[in-house]
Amino acid sequence: MSRRRPVNDLSPLISPPDTDCAERVGRYLDTLTKPPGSLGRLESLAVELAGMTGDDFPSVTPPGVVVFAADHGVAREGVSAFPQSVTAQMVANFVAGGAAINVFARRIDARLEIVDVGVASDVSGPGIVHDKVRPGTGNLAREDAMSRDEALSAIEIGRRAAERAFQSGCRCLIVGEMGIANTTASSAMLAVLTGSPVAELVGPGTGVAGKALAHKRSVIEAAIAARGADPDDPLDVLARLGGLEIAAMMGAYLSAAAKRLPILVDGFIATVAALTACRLEPALRPYLIFGHHSHEPGHARALKALDAEPLLDLSLRLGEGSGAALAFPLLEAASAMLCEMATFSDAGVDNRDGC
Incomplete structure (x- = not known):
């Protein structure tokens, strides 16, 4: 073959x-x-x-769930309803077993791993994989999010995480994320990759609305203009506008596909990571199954760009891999x-x- x-x-x-x-x-x-x-x-x-x-x-059993956590400098622009400190606090919640993904991962008997690929502060606790590229990205409204080499390093971290899941016996991979302001980065990437107007892509994320939502859109539009990312170079889009956890997700997808592991893709951010990875390596696409249709407006555009039909539509917009974990029993039933x-x-x- x-x-x-x-x-x-x-x-x-x-x-x-x-x-x-x-x-x-x-x-x-x-x-x-x-x-x-x-x-x-x-x-x-x-x-x-x-x-x-x-x-x-x-x-497809047992499934593996990997959650990559990283911070975003653009959070300083007030684009999220939550402060940046919540990223580290939620990592602690993952470690304690109290987040949605913990609950859903237990229900499907999944192996769960939390990877710090770029949290701004030091995080600790049993089970955290410390593989930090840098403590958060640059503020994409004022500078590139990261260098090209840093993006490549984060992709490699994702590849290693997928390899660990495979070596542990996992036969399906779910990849999640945690990072305050990562819907801002994902929306900026998606706008450049698809040529779509920002206003059609940007939703509430963690709960912004009204003037705050208009501000979020204006920050993204200004960042896209300032960064000048090349839409024909997915790695350039990632480095200038993306996130470390987004890059790690891409690496996990690519590595899992090379192992012939089915990949169950989560919501908006996970799908933008999948789209970017597919632009880098189109051979990835047949290994992606899309778990659900997020409530984020940009998700429909990302799914369309991948010609993807998600399994569920529950109006979710949490992330963490939670929607994919909810969809996993359908794969189990098919098997x-x-x-x-x-x-x-x-x-x-x-x-x-x-x-």
Whole structure:
């Protein structure tokens, strides 16, 4: 099977999905005790999982959840309803097991890892992976968020995290984030990558509204003009306007795909990271399953750019990987359907064609 070359050596080699395996599974689904296609999207999920893994009976358990945490200098512009100190405080909450992603990860028996890739202050606690590139990005309203080398370093941190999840036996990857003001950075990146007006992309984030929302939009518009990121160079967009946790998410996606791990993508920020990673390495796209449609207005535009149809629509806008974790049982059900449902022949049930 042919393999694509990595773009600028940023990603490991990613094989295309196993189309022969996917076709076999598609045919096998029609032998199960149900009318053909009657389980709808669940059937297409099963076929996708088979193609990704190269396994006629793919397993997605146990899942791995990695949450990357980092701060953003643009928080100083007053674009968030919460102060920057909340990033470190939420990392402590993750460690204590009290955040939404902790609750949902426990429900799906996921391996959970928290990675400090760029929190502005020192964070400590059992289970935190300390892999900080720098203590927060620069204020993108006044300077580039990071250097190109720093962006590459953060991508590499994400790759290492995905490798740890794989070596621990995880068979599906969910990537989350925590970083006050990261909807600002993600919106700026998305506007440049898609050529979309900022006003159509920028929503409440952590809860800004009214004059505060108008201010957030104006900060992003001014930053895009000042930074002059090249829309045809995804790494330039990331370095000038992005976040360290966004870069790490990209690296995790690329590494997981190289391991043929299905990737369940979370909400707005996670999808912008996925879009940017796909612009770097298009071979990544077939390994992405989109968990939910966020309440953030820019998410619809990011999903459209990736030709993605999310599994759930619950009006979420939390991040952390929470929406993807909620969608994971659907992947589990698709896998179980293949492994546990009886065929017409096994069950002694007449098929519609009498065969």
